[in-house]
Every structure is written in structure tokens, then in C-alpha cells.
Amino acid sequence: MRLCVLGAGAVGASTARLASEYGHTVTAFADSTGAVVDSDGIDVDGALAHKERVGSVGESDPSDALAAEYDALVEATPTTLGDAHPGFEHVEAAFERDKHVVLANKGPVAERYDDVVALAEASAGELRFEATVAGTIPVLSTIEGVGAERVNAVRGVLNGTANFVLSRMSADGLGYEHVLAEAQDLGVAEADPSFDVDGTDAALKGAILANVIHGGGYSLADVDVEGIEDFPGSALEVAAEDGRTVRLIGEVTATGDIRVGPRLVPENDPLAVTGTENIVQLDTEHAGRLNLSGAGAGGPETATAVLADVTRLD
Amino acid sequence: MRLCVLGAGAVGASTARLASEYGHTVTAFADSTGAVVDSDGIDVDGALAHKERVGSVGESDPSDALAAEYDALVEATPTTLGDAHPGFEHVEAAFERDKHVVLANKGPVAERYDDVVALAEASAGELRFEATVAGTIPVLSTIEGVGAERVNAVRGVLNGTANFVLSRMSADGLGYEHVLAEAQDLGVAEADPSFDVDGTDAALKGAILANVIHGGGYSLADVDVEGIEDFPGSALEVAAEDGRTVRLIGEVTATGDIRVGPRLVPENDPLAVTGTENIVQLDTEHAGRLNLSGAGAGGPETATAVLADVTRLD
Known part of the structure; x- marks a missing residue:
């Protein structure tokens, strides 16, 4: 072609x-x-x-x-x-x-x-x-195979930069600014990482998923967005004491709401991917839950x- | 249609x-x-x-x-x-x-x-x-999208019955015969579970994956198969002390070999799915590693x- x-x-x-x-x-x-x-x-x-x-x-x-x-x-x-x-x-x-x-x-x-x-x-x-x-994760072709009308809800880690920052803060007890600077040094975060850390990038992906699943009608303005810029490292310590961690989760609910924000997830949960990895969970009508994970970015x-x-x- | x-x-x-x-x-x-x-x-x-x-x-x-x-x-x-x-x-x-x-x-x-x-x-x-x-896991359509010639290796948990038995033995320290009987009661294992526990079912899936990735030429006879029937519960305890567990892994290697057998995997590894869940990992040429997990069986x-x-x- x-x-x-x-x-x-x-x-x-x-x-x-x-x-x-x-x-x-x-x-x-x-x-x-x-x-x-x-x-x-x-x-x-x-x-x-x-x-x-x-x-x-x-x-x-x-x-x-x-x-x-x-x-x-x-x-x-x-x-x-x-x-x-x-x-x-x-x-x-x-x-x-x-x-x-x-x-x-x-x-x-x-x-x-x-x-x-x-x-x-x-x-x-x-x-x-x-x-x-x-x-690289085949989310949309999987939804196509399942049939959009049979996908009840979607959630996932949709931004690798924010996930790198959160998972590194969580694993090593480092502060937000420190880890963000490290991410910039490594090329994992851009010089201006605003859209990654304020949730905009994940929210755009949430809007796209909602459009696919519900047949259109959504844009960024419909997403309830909270980023990780002000997320306190102390909250990660409290979560860890309870066997949990925090990830920036984007989700399209069964009722058609789109939300992006830091959420508690169990440390051994499939959603608790580390580094720049992304994961998408599809809750389907007849096939239960599908988890798809891999590199969420990169040329x-x-x-x-x-x-x-x-x-x-x- | x-x-x-x-x-x-x-x-x-x-x-x-x-x-x-x-x-x-x-x-x-x-x-x-x-x-x-x-x-x-x-x-x-x-x-x-x-x-x-x-x-x-x-x-x-x-x-x-x-x-x-x-x-x-x-x-x-x-x-x-x-x-x-x-x-x-x-x-x-x-x-x-x-x-x-x-x-x-x-x-x-x-x-x-x-x-x-x-x-x-x-x-x-x-x-x-x-x-x-x-x-239900979209393994073959994902390989189709990646291009079979750009999938270097595949491995995964390809049999839900064997995985139920191993993950339950591992989590609760129960013996093989006990857990298998429980699995039969729950309908997770058939009355004759031979093909699930001796690795044949996973080996057939390995042969299919090898055929897809390498363009044919494989059958069950080409698979090096070991099941879980004789797997000692004591080995699970030793593994657990080291933060690991055991899963029945089927794999097609980069050199085109197909193997099925119990393997040590880290407890928090994506391959350590529990219950009847299956997972498939694709190592790809340009897209890194993709993990796809979900229900491996069920009508x-x-x-x-x-x-x-x-x-x-x-």
C-alpha cells in the first residue's frame, strides 16, 4: 500500500x-x-x-x-x-x-x-x-473483535510517563520532583511533561475509548480529570502498608462516564504495571475480563x- | 453470515x-x-x-x-x-x-x-x-497485526485446569490429588483430566502457535512435554521461600523449539496468573513484549x- x-x-x-x-x-x-x-x-x-x-x-x-x-x-x-x-x-x-x-x-x-x-x-x-x-497494545482491534457493544467498561494505565513517576516514587520512596527530573534525564518525560502528569493525555485516550465503545459523542471536556502533580508521596507509604500502591487510572464506566485520576490498586494487581508500561482491562459481556499490557509509547x-x-x- | x-x-x-x-x-x-x-x-x-x-x-x-x-x-x-x-x-x-x-x-x-x-x-x-x-484471548489476531515474522518467541500459561491446580497448591499448601479432586468438584477439571495435567492440551496450543509463527511444519510430536502430575508440592514451598512460584509454561522459542513444562516464575510476574486464567506473552521485533491475559476456557x-x-x- x-x-x-x-x-x-x-x-x-x-x-x-x-x-x-x-x-x-x-x-x-x-x-x-x-x-x-x-x-x-x-x-x-x-x-x-x-x-x-x-x-x-x-x-x-x-x-x-x-x-x-x-x-x-x-x-x-x-x-x-x-x-x-x-x-x-x-x-x-x-x-x-x-x-x-x-x-x-x-x-x-x-x-x-x-x-x-x-x-x-x-x-x-x-x-x-x-x-x-x-x-503498541492492540486495544481497539480487540474491542473490534469482541464487538464494541459487548464491552461494558474499560480501565487502565494509559500514560507511561505518569506511570514511571508513580511506580518509581512508590518503589523507592522518592519525591515527585526528583523522579520527574530523573524521567526527563532518561527521555521518559518531555521537557514540558504537563499533559502527561496533569492527566490530559490519559483523558484524551479515555475519550477515544468512550467514543469507540459508546458510538461517539465524547471529547476531552467530558472527562473528569485529576493528575499526579500534587499527589503526596506520603499517601504511597500509607498504601504500601496496606499492600497497595497507586496508579493513574483512566476509565470508561458502564454508565458512560470517563474518569482519570490516581487510584489505589493492590500491589499484585494486573493494573499495577511498572515503569513506562501501559495496561488496558476490558470488561466484556460474555468473555469476562481481558488484560492487555505492553509498551504504551515509543517510536x-x-x-x-x-x-x-x-x-x-x- | x-x-x-x-x-x-x-x-x-x-x-x-x-x-x-x-x-x-x-x-x-x-x-x-x-x-x-x-x-x-x-x-x-x-x-x-x-x-x-x-x-x-x-x-x-x-x-x-x-x-x-x-x-x-x-x-x-x-x-x-x-x-x-x-x-x-x-x-x-x-x-x-x-x-x-x-x-x-x-x-x-x-x-x-x-x-x-x-x-x-x-x-x-x-x-x-x-x-x-x-x-477468549485474542492471541492469533494480535500475531496477525504484529506480523507472524516479527514475533520472535511466545510463552504462556495455556491450560486453565493445570493452572488452577498449581496456583491452588502453591497458595494453600495443598497436595496435588486433593486439589485435583476439588477442581473436578468445581467443574474446572474433567472426569478424565489427563490431557490437561499431562501437558498435552498446552502442547497442542504450542504446536499451533509454532505453526502460525514459523509458517507450518509442526505437530504434537515436535513438542517436548512434561506435565504436572508428578510435580512435588515440596518444590512449591522451596520456590515460595525465594519469592517464586511454579506454572505450567508452554513456549515457542526463537529457534523454533516447542516446550511445555513446570517452570519457576517470580510471584509478581505477569506469567503467575491464578485460577483458570491464561496468559500469553509475545516477544516482538519492534514492539517489545505484549502480555495478553483472560479466560482460557469456558463455553x-x-x-x-x-x-x-x-x-x-x-
């Missing part, structure tokens, strides 16, 4: 790099300032070297990529809130040309799900967005979810 | 019962002694009541079911070893008529995988068999895997 990859951050770059291994060809690749287009397949390593040298993947105008020849758009530009600009417009442009759309960008399906679905329904293209929830890891989606397009 | 369901044990009966909820119609249903066929859809509850009363789902000849009108065969007759008779012949008959085949019966894909794949390739019908490995639970397969057939 011919891919147009928008976004050359960790996920976009890894998707472009791994595409050929999966039997696909990148015919267009763009970041915010440049693009490279070739209907026979671009030189991905060359484009990434170009970015390294001059800051953009190529000399063409970024808009040339969307106008190029391709079968599926991979939208991996940074997640934006509210109108989800410019990701939403990229999705719109692809569907209007009857192309498939595979999202790594959470914005369009967290903030404007109903609009995106309407565009998909009016298009011959198909919509997939496995990579937007819990990185190549998340790219595998993008490429699994591409493979699932007919 | 119109289904022909062969086998009216726990999985076959649950599949027939749940099919309509998934939007499918059962047009033929048979057990070893009788069948009921109706191209407009059979009365599933009536057929199961008939089986309750007289021992078979209907008055027609069992062979009438395979000859009926349907789109997909659901093969849920008991697993048999060696030539996998009569499951294999059912699969053959369906593929020769260009029908899809969804297996719950492990025999054909554990013992005669290459023959089954050859039949599928010569047919317009498609082959799926998610329900044969770890019940409705396993039927959801069958029906997810049916949904995935175009």
Missing part, C-alpha cells in the same frame, strides 16, 4: 522507516516545514538525514504531500486540542479523496470523533486509529500499531 | 446460542448423532432442548449439516490427535465447497496444519482458528473468540 506520512516525530519517522518491512511504500512524507514526494517511493533514510541536517524532511511544500499519490494517510502530527487543527483538516482532505486514514494523532478522534466518523462514512476510505490508545513500538492498522485496511 | 456449527459441547452450544446477537444465522447444527438444518435459521434453543431430552440436537443425519447451505463452518467437535478425524474431514468438505472455516477444534491445526493450509489455499474460503489457543468465553473470527471473515 502507498502511504502518505504526515509528521516526522518519533512515530512518523519510525512508521516511514518500517513501512517497507511491512510491504508498504512511502510515496509522500512531510513535517511542518517541508515534504518529499515520489510516486515510486521516497528515500526515507535520505529524508530523515535531510531533517537532521536542515530541520525538514525535504524541499517541497508540506501541502504537496497531501496532494500526492497514496492509498492511506498516516496522520502522525502532534496532538492538538479543541478543533484538532491541523490534523483534522488533513483527515478531511484524505477522506474527500477517498483515501484511507490511519491516525497516530489523538486530537481528531478524541476531540472531533463524530465529525471524523461522518467524513469516513461519506468516503470510500476507511478510518483506523489503534496507535492513539496505549501505543517503533507505536509505529507497529500504525502499520498493523495499515495491514488491516482491506 | 450463515453458520454451520458442528459440535454441541460447551463451545459449540454457546456459539450457536450467541450467533444471532452477533448478527449471524445458524442454518445447520449437528452433534455426533443428530442434526437440525433450516436455510432460514434453526431454532437453537429448541435444538439444545432436544439434545437435553434425547441426547442429540435433532432428528436429521449429522452429515446433513455439512451438506446444508451456509457461509462458514464452525468446527467445534472434540479435539482428536494424529489424523484429527473427523474434524479434518469436516474442514476438507467445507473448503471443497469454497466455504469459510472457523475452528474451535485444535486437532486439525495442531496435527495437520500444512494439510489444512493447503486446503484453504485451494479454496475461496478463509481459515481462522483464534478459539484454539487460550480461549461462552471461547465462543466469543469463534464469533470474533466469523466477524473478521469478509
Whole structure:
């Protein structure tokens, strides 16, 4: 399949790099300032070297990529809130040309799900967005197999950075600021980790899950969010005395509420994953509880979810 | 989709019962002694009541079911070893008529995988068999998404009965015979639990996983199998002193070996699932390690895997 990859951050770059291994060809690749287009397949390593040298993947105008020849758009530009600009417009442009759309960008399906679905329904293209929830973990394809209407509730650890911080505070009795600085040194937390530690990132994933399970209607504004910035280390000590620990849990309840916040969980509970690992629990109608865990982030890891989606397009 | 369901044990009966909820119609249903066929859809509850009363789902000849009108065969007759008779012949008959085949019966894909794949390739019908490995857990669809060639190794707890026995022996210091009798009382172990406790059932699943990952060539004879019948309770005590426990682990190694046997695992390891739960770990090329856990057996639970397969057939 011919891919147009928008976004050359960790996920976009890894998707472009791994595409050929999966039997696909990148015919267009763009970041915010440049693009490279070739209907026979671009030189991905060359484009990434170009970015390294001059800051953009190529000399063409970024808009040339969307106008190029391709079968599926991979939208991996940074997640934006509210109108989800410019990701939403990229999705719109692809569907209007009857192309498939595979999202790594959470914005369009967290903030404007109903609009995106309407565009998909009016298009011959198909919509997939496995990579937007819990990185490499096959949450959405599992929900697809179970049948969204038979998933009663979902909960999980949906942000690896917050989980790294909480599990390290808990295991080693270290303070929040200390562990956050360590996470930044390790590259586990970004320079501005606000969306990870204030719960926004997990809340976006909660909104996406709610949209999938309940057929739309949700956005970030519908999520009851509490982060971990002010979580007291002393509460972790109290929890530990009782054989429990604390994780930042995102959940979609059976009644359709979405909540993100620090929750007590037993130390040996499947939810008590450590480090940057994510886990998603699905409570299903006939199949009981399914637990899916693995890497919730990372360029190549998340790219595998993008490429699994591409493979699932007919 | 119109289904022909062969086998009216726990999985076959649950599949027939749940099919309509998934939007499918059962047009033929048979057990070893009788069948009921109706191209407009059979009365599933009536057929199961008939089986309750007289021992078979209907008055027609069992062979009438395979000859009926349907789109997909659901093969849920008991697993048999060696030539996998009569499951294999059912699969053959369906593929020769260009029908899809969804297996719950492990025999054909554990013992005669290459023959089954050859039949599928010569047919317009498609082959799926998610329900044969770890019940409701979406192992095979996850491997499909990752790409079989990018799964380096697989290991897991693949038999719920053996896991119930080992985890109960370990948690409560009880003897093997005592716990096995309890499991039989609870319906967790069959009257003849040989295949569960001697490792055969897990070995069949290991052979199926190896076939999927390595493109065929494996059968039960290729598995190095050790069961739990002679496992000493004292070894569990020694393990516990070291913070570990023992589970019956089935694995397909990176070099293509298949092994089933009791293994030491840390008590808080994801592999240390309790009760009848199953878990599968996939070590992947780009996505790190994925853990998938849930109900490894049970009629409705396993039927959801069958029906997810049916949904995935175009």
C-alpha cells in the first residue's frame, strides 16, 4: 500500500522507516516545514538525514504531500486540542479523496470523533486509529473483535510517563520532583511533561475509548480529570502498608462516564504495571475480563500499531 | 453470515446460542448423532432442548449439516490427535465447497496444519482458528497485526485446569490429588483430566502457535512435554521461600523449539496468573513484549473468540 506520512516525530519517522518491512511504500512524507514526494517511493533514510541536517524532511511544500499519490494517510502530527487543527483538516482532505486514514494523532478522534466518523462514512476510505490508545497494545482491534457493544467498561494505565513517576516514587520512596527530573534525564518525560502528569493525555485516550465503545459523542471536556502533580508521596507509604500502591487510572464506566485520576490498586494487581508500561482491562459481556499490557509509547513500538492498522485496511 | 456449527459441547452450544446477537444465522447444527438444518435459521434453543431430552440436537443425519447451505463452518467437535478425524474431514468438505472455516477444534491445526493450509489455499474460503489457543484471548489476531515474522518467541500459561491446580497448591499448601479432586468438584477439571495435567492440551496450543509463527511444519510430536502430575508440592514451598512460584509454561522459542513444562516464575510476574486464567506473552521485533491475559476456557468465553473470527471473515 502507498502511504502518505504526515509528521516526522518519533512515530512518523519510525512508521516511514518500517513501512517497507511491512510491504508498504512511502510515496509522500512531510513535517511542518517541508515534504518529499515520489510516486515510486521516497528515500526515507535520505529524508530523515535531510531533517537532521536542515530541520525538514525535504524541499517541497508540506501541502504537496497531501496532494500526492497514496492509498492511506498516516496522520502522525502532534496532538492538538479543541478543533484538532491541523490534523483534522488533513483527515478531511484524505477522506474527500477517498483515501484511507490511519491516525497516530489523538486530537481528531478524541476531540472531533463524530465529525471524523461522518467524513469516513461519506468516503470510500476507511478510518483506523489503534496507535492513539496505549501505543503498541492492540486495544481497539480487540474491542473490534469482541464487538464494541459487548464491552461494558474499560480501565487502565494509559500514560507511561505518569506511570514511571508513580511506580518509581512508590518503589523507592522518592519525591515527585526528583523522579520527574530523573524521567526527563532518561527521555521518559518531555521537557514540558504537563499533559502527561496533569492527566490530559490519559483523558484524551479515555475519550477515544468512550467514543469507540459508546458510538461517539465524547471529547476531552467530558472527562473528569485529576493528575499526579500534587499527589503526596506520603499517601504511597500509607498504601504500601496496606499492600497497595497507586496508579493513574483512566476509565470508561458502564454508565458512560470517563474518569482519570490516581487510584489505589493492590500491589499484585494486573493494573499495577511498572515503569513506562501501559495496561488496558476490558470488561466484556460474555468473555469476562481481558488484560492487555505492553509498551504504551515509543517510536517503533507505536509505529507497529500504525502499520498493523495499515495491514488491516482491506 | 450463515453458520454451520458442528459440535454441541460447551463451545459449540454457546456459539450457536450467541450467533444471532452477533448478527449471524445458524442454518445447520449437528452433534455426533443428530442434526437440525433450516436455510432460514434453526431454532437453537429448541435444538439444545432436544439434545437435553434425547441426547442429540435433532432428528436429521449429522452429515446433513455439512451438506446444508451456509457461509462458514464452525468446527467445534472434540479435539482428536494424529489424523484429527473427523474434524479434518469436516474442514476438507467445507473448503471443497469454497466455504469459510472457523475452528474451535485444535486437532486439525495442531496435527495437520500444512494439510489444512493447503486446503484453504485451494479454496475461496478463509481459515481462522483464534478459539484454539487460550480461549477468549485474542492471541492469533494480535500475531496477525504484529506480523507472524516479527514475533520472535511466545510463552504462556495455556491450560486453565493445570493452572488452577498449581496456583491452588502453591497458595494453600495443598497436595496435588486433593486439589485435583476439588477442581473436578468445581467443574474446572474433567472426569478424565489427563490431557490437561499431562501437558498435552498446552502442547497442542504450542504446536499451533509454532505453526502460525514459523509458517507450518509442526505437530504434537515436535513438542517436548512434561506435565504436572508428578510435580512435588515440596518444590512449591522451596520456590515460595525465594519469592517464586511454579506454572505450567508452554513456549515457542526463537529457534523454533516447542516446550511445555513446570517452570519457576517470580510471584509478581505477569506469567503467575491464578485460577483458570491464561496468559500469553509475545516477544516482538519492534514492539517489545505484549502480555495478553483472560479466560482460557469456558463455553461462552471461547465462543466469543469463534464469533470474533466469523466477524473478521469478509
